[in-house]
Amino acid sequence: MPKGLRIDETLASRRSFHFSFEGREIPAYEGESVATALLAAGITKLRCSPGDGGPRGLFCAMGVCQECVVSVAGQAVEACRLLAAPGLDVKVQP
Numbered sequence: 001m002p003k004g005l006r007i008d009e010t011l012a013s014r015r016s017f018h019f020s021f022e023g024r025e026i027p028a029y030e031g032e033s034v035a036t037a038l039l040a041a042g043i044t045k046l047r048c049s050p051g052d053g054g055p056r057g058l059f060c061a062m063g064v065c066q067e068c069v070v071s072v073a074g075q076a077v078e079a080c081r082l083l084a085a086p087g088l089d090v091k092v093q094p
Contacts, residue, residue: 028084035079
């Protein structure tokens, strides 16, 4: 990000679009991760822990912890490492 710009000024210059999470339309900006867009939309629970069923979501935001794993086209992916794209259909990891 160029020095001196506020985050809202930077986002305003980027193209906006929507993708889907569990059937809900999520607004996003070009260059934004799926995890960031979901968090901005107020979605914090991305999956359930296989052990105790507890909620899991964005934690490290750099692809190390795998707490934000979601499903896209049947493949498990970390939401923090996946760029949002128009028409992307994201589901909770089964």
